[in-house]
Amino acid sequence: MTATRVDVNVPGGSYEVLIEPGLAKKVGEHVRRVAPHTHALLAVDEGIADTHGPTVQASLEGAGYDVTVVPLRATEPDKTMPAVQRVHQAMLAAGGAFDRAAPVVACGGGIVGDTAGFAAATFLRGMPLVQVPTTLLAMVDAAIGGKTALTCRMAGSARTSSARSGSRG
Numbered sequence: 372m373t374a375t376r377v378d379v380n381v382p383g384g385s386y387e388v389l390i391e392p393g394l395a396k397k398v399g400e401h402v403r404r405v406a407p408h409t410h411a412l413l414a415v416d417e418g419i420a421d422t423h424g425p426t427v428q429a430s431l432e433g434a435g436y437d438v439t440v441v442p443l444r445a446t447e448p449d450k451t452m453p454a455v456q457r458v459h460q461a462m463l464a465a466g467g468a469f470d471r472a473a474p475v476v477a478c479g480g481g482i483v484g485d486t487a488g489f490a491a492a493t494f495l496r497g498m499p500l501v502q503v504p505t506t507l508l509a510m511v512d513a514a515i516g517g518k519t520a521l522t523c524r525m526a527g528s529a530r531t532s533s534a535r536s537g538s539r540g
């Protein structure tokens with residue numbers, strides 16, 4: 372199978388979807404093409420942190436990024452503000468290295484994509500977000516469209532709060 376690129380044009384911008392066997396090893400070169408920077412935040416699903424995580428991290432480092440890795444647990448109760456705050460705190464702990472041009476890379480299923488995407492959308496009013504989906508649902512749905520959401524439990528019912536990444540204010 373050869374590489375496939377789909378350009379998605381939406382009001383206010385555009386993004387690309389890349390489909391290719393072994394693409395995880397090339398994440399770094401593609402991230403550098405769209406979001407060149409000294410630092411990158413890699414949010415990775417804990418369940419695949421030992422299998423997929425090192426490949427993506429090595430690719431980012433090979434492309435010249437200083438990578439901060441944040442493992443995230445992929446359960447619905449974890450798709451909440453404390454996980455977003457862990458991502459924000461990891462970036463703040465880097466002492467100013469993460470400005471609004473630094474990329475956030477989400478490697479995992481829809482839970483990690485939503486959590487890291489929400490974190491990217493709400494740090495410095497929006498940072499570049501690259502999704503590396505590792506589940507079928509994330510590949511065909513959750514990682515596409517730019518929407519991200521968290522689970523909020525209020526008054527006994529589940530509500531969703533959402534944000535779009537890449538926004539500027």
Ligand SMILES: NC(=O)c1ccc[n+]([C@@H]2O[C@H](COP(=O)([O-])OP(=O)(O)OC[C@H]3O[C@@H](n4cnc5c(N)ncnc54)[C@H](O)[C@@H]3O)[C@@H](O)[C@H]2O)c1
Nearest residue numbers: 416418419445480481482483505506508509512513518519
């Ligand atoms: N933002 C959107 O537009 C959108 C759209 C649809 C769904 N979602 C959200 O996506 C979430 C569901 O995502 P999901 O179904 O992709 O999975 P998930 O993120 O819920 O993960 C399910 C399980 O699969 C594991 N996993 C991930 N990658 C794996 C791999 N390669 N091999 C083996 N196990 C792996 C995870 O560790 C986890 O245990 C929901 O929270 C839903 O609300 C968001």
